[in-house]
Amino acid sequence: MSFRIRPATPDDFEAIYEMAKLTGGGFTNLPADKATLVGKLARSEAAFDKTEETQGNDCFIFVLEDPKAKLIRGTCQVFGQVGVTQAFYSYHLSTLTQWSPELGKTFRNQMLTLTTDLEGSSEVGGLFLHPQMRAGGLGMLLARSRYLFIKAHRQRFGDRLLAELRGVMDEAGNSPFWDALAGRFFDMSFPEADSFNAVNGTQFIADLMPKTPIYVSLLPEPARAVMGQPHPTGRAALRMLQEEGLVFDRYIDIFDGGPTVTAPTDNVRTIRESVAETIVEVGEGGKVKMLLAAGRLRDFRCVLAEVRKVGRKGLAISRETAELLEIDEGAEVLAVAR
Structure with missing residues (x-):
């Protein structure tokens, strides 16, 4: 195989930007915004230059490269610690069981609670493989290279690893989960909110998102149906994550309802083996x-x-x-x- 994974450099900007434009939206870690990508590459440069072997607010960006052909056909990212400079929000799906002796019935209601439970975890994300290259094991190489990087620099990462997967959207980029819930509080479409989050961070969520639990039964059926479900293009990525030992622990993305999967870092298969x-x-x-x-x-x-x-x-x-x-x-x- 003529491809390899290596750290990204500022010279890779154009190739990464072209891939970002192919994502179709919803990739918070790979926005098609030039200024944001330039900033992320600078942040990655600083992370690779850091001498302290400690966990921190680092972002490591990698590319899939054919050095002889001078082609870049994929990218992926690893984050040292989430929730450091801005809160890392998720919805946690729980069940409230109530018994009515008068009716002689038990009622079980699912609830969505806004949490920062996953703060301090490390994250793998930002994986994108050029559509022309989705064969021959290159997606697997991109995904698993991140775990080998973590293994080689173990002190820079936490005891828990997570991955967020893009949720279900229609062809126009609209999210039924967003439209039913968060969109009612933000007065913007899902593409607008997703782009704003990618560029400006999550503080606006803390400012405007309701803090009280949400009863799932109050949401319309289209929103309930997609909770915890990945975008169709992300099903293969979810399978690879599951093969590594990451599991869905009822955390979902507050924007599009996509699943968040987690595992103890040292239990991830590639790291362990x-x-x-x-x-x-x-x-x-x-x-x-x-x-x-x-x-x-x-x-x-x-x-x-x-x-x-x-x-x-x-x-x-x-x-x-x-x-x-x-x-x-x-x-x-x-x-x-x-």
Whole structure:
């Protein structure tokens, strides 16, 4: 495979901006706003430059690159800690059970409560793969490279990991969940609110969102039907997250009702199963498919490679893989089965 994952740089702006315009909206972490993207890339640069091995309000942006063809066809992000400078809001879906002895009936009402329960978690997000490249395992490479980066820089991330998935929208970009609930308090359409949130943050939510629990039965059926459901284009992403061990714990996005999935960081499959290996041969690879990651911070590289086990000594990789990772014999890598 000629593609690799590497940290984004300001020179990648145009490629990332073009991908942002292809998302179709609802991607808060990848808005098609030039000034916001420039700011995010600057924030990412600062995160990769940070010397303290501590968790903080960091945003690490990566790109999927074919260095020989000079093509960028995907991007993803990792956040060190959410809810640091602005509150991280979610709705939590709970059940209130009430018994009426006069009627002889039990009533169970679902309720949505505005919470900041997930504050302090680390987050994976902003994953986008160019529509022309959605085959051959590149989406998997993008997604799982983030976990190898976390493993290699474990002290910079929290004990809980989360991912938010875009909720259900119609072809015009409108959200039935937003229209039924938050839209009644903000006097703006979902696309307008989503764009505003991506650029300005969440303080306006704290200012205007009702703090009292919402009875789900008061919402129209179209809104109830999409609560906790991902956008059709996000179903594959949800499956990959579930394969890593992230689960839906009844937290949903306050804008579009999309699901938020969580897991203890060290229980994420790629983090748990990846091991340190030594590259003992560079020349010919093998038939075992593995994800390999090498380097720290700005030097981080990740590829999907075909390797060969050399007894207990380590791994043999092809020259192309070594070039993509920018390593040679004797280098240490993180390796995990495909």
